[in-house]
Amino acid sequence: ARIGVLLSGSGSNLQALLDAAAAGRLPARFATVISNRADAYGLQRAEAAGVPTRVIDHRGFAERERFDAAVADALAEAGAEIVVLAGFMRVLTPGFVERFSGRLLNIHPSLLPDFRGLHTHERALAAGVERHGCTVHFVTPALDAGPAIIQGVVPVGSGDTAETLAERVQRQEHRVYPLAVAWLASGRLALTADGPRLDGRPL
Ligand code: GRF
Numbered sequence: 001a002r003i004g005v006l007l008s009g010s011g012s013n014l015q016a017l018l019d020a021a022a023a024g025r026l027p028a029r030f031a032t033v034i035s036n037r038a039d040a041y042g043l044q045r046a047e048a049a050g051v052p053t054r055v056i057d058h059r060g061f062a063e064r065e066r067f068d069a070a071v072a073d074a075l076a077e078a079g080a081e082i083v084v085l086a087g088f089m090r091v092l093t094p095g096f097v098e099r100f101s102g103r104l105l106n107i108h109p110s111l112l113p114d115f116r117g118l119h120t121h122e123r124a125l126a127a128g129v130e131r132h133g134c135t136v137h138f139v140t141p142a143l144d145a146g147p148a149i150i151q152g153v154v155p156v157g158s159g160d161t162a163e164t165l166a167e168r169v170q171r172q173e174h175r176v177y178p179l180a181v182a183w184l185a186s187g188r189l190a191l192t193a194d195g196p197r198l199d200g201r202p203l
Contacts, residue, residue: 001185002031004080006071006088011042012170013086013107013177018049020178028185032078034071036090052078058090068096075100082184085139086177094141102191104139105184107177109169111135111151116144121162121169132156132165134173136180138191147196149189149203152176
């Protein structure tokens with residue numbers, strides 16, 4: 001399968017996917033990495049791995065729909081069959097999401113449905129939870145509400161700060177995202193009308 005990755009920042013999750021592919025744990029090729037920010041470090045990671053990159057700056061578009069259409073066109077041009085959101089800090093329109101339905105994954109830094117949206121580590125600490133983590137999910141038009149595929153769970157300690165917690169959660173992100181993408185790329189994972197299925201069984 002050919003993968004397109006969308007990102008806005010550091011791209012450590014992209015790196016985990018590139019490393020998994022290089023190690024033979026992800027049966028896929030990277031068709032393109034697209035960033036809305038020219039200074040995203042993830043672009044350098046892609047280039048170092050020989051993956052073609054594109055910058056599509058959202059500020060050049062008056063409407064969200066136009067930006068999303070440009071991103072969708074770039075993905076189609078690159079032949080991307082699966083689209084992986086890896087720290088892409090733009091909300092996608094329903095039109096985009098529907099176009100890639102069942103082929104569009106995101107990773108969110110919380111145990112969904114808890115802490116949708118931003119600043120999840122700060123909010124988890126403020127709420128005093130004992131467990132926190134990350135969730136890979138299919139993207140649907142409702143923000144951070146698509147069906148979950150796999151979660152990585154970490155304990156929260158009394159000495160934790162948002163930074164120590166983020167670091168612990170990111171180690172889980174780098175473990176579970178390559179797994180989920182590999183499942184989708186190999187056809188083991190699918191989004192059906194009855195929800196996500198892995199090897200034909202409900203998740
Ligand atoms: C991760 O925390 C991910 O959960 C969230 O955005 C962040 C991306 O980090 N969606 P990186 O750019 O992959 O390092």
